Amino acid sequence: MKTNTLIILSALFTVITPAVPLILVSLMAIFVDACFGIWRSVKKNGWISFQSKKLIATIQKSFLYSGAILFFYMIEKYIAGDIIAHFISVELLITKSVAFFCVFTEVKSINENYKDVTGIDLLTKFKAFMTGLKKESDKWK
Numbered sequence: 001m002k003t004n005t006l007i008i009l010s011a012l013f014t015v016i017t018p019a020v021p022l023i024l025v026s027l028m029a030i031f032v033d034a035c036f037g038i039w040r041s042v043k044k045n046g047w048i049s050f051q052s053k054k055l056i057a058t059i060q061k062s063f064l065y066s067g068a069i070l071f072f073y074m075i076e077k078y079i080a081g082d083i084i085a086h087f088i089s090v091e092l093l094i095t096k097s098v099a100f101f102c103v104f105t106e107v108k109s110i111n112e113n114y115k116d117v118t119g120i121d122l123l124t125k126f127k128a129f130m131t132g133l134k135k136e137s138d139k140w141k
Helices: 002-045 052-087 093-118 122-140
Strands: none
Touching: 002 052, 002 093, 052 093, 093 122
16 A cells, blocks of 8 residues: 555656646745745734734745746646647746746735835836846947
8 A cells, every 4th residue: 555655646746747837837926925924923013013923925825826836837737738839949837837927926925025025116116227238239239
């Protein structure tokens, strides 16, 4: 029984291995967002406002994002992958798009938390920086 369980778990892990880095990136974004959320809560209202039961939402979000990435990976790998490959040569495009959406959602949340504490909008600053780089590169052309 123990051997059969080990074989099944090994096979399952082998199947989902290509999606694991995408899941880890999304989990890292969730962790950073949780840290920034705690920082904002403590800065605004002190340590009394920090409640561990509010972290349940972070755990739920982790399972939701991981499940969504795995779900779309399975669909793309075993159902729609061949069809998509005829039009686009990017491997796991749908799965990467779902992971990007999850990470972008967390980046927006991190930016909101940072802006609440410091008053600085990082995404606006980043956009201005990129626009400045484009103008500088256009000068050299």
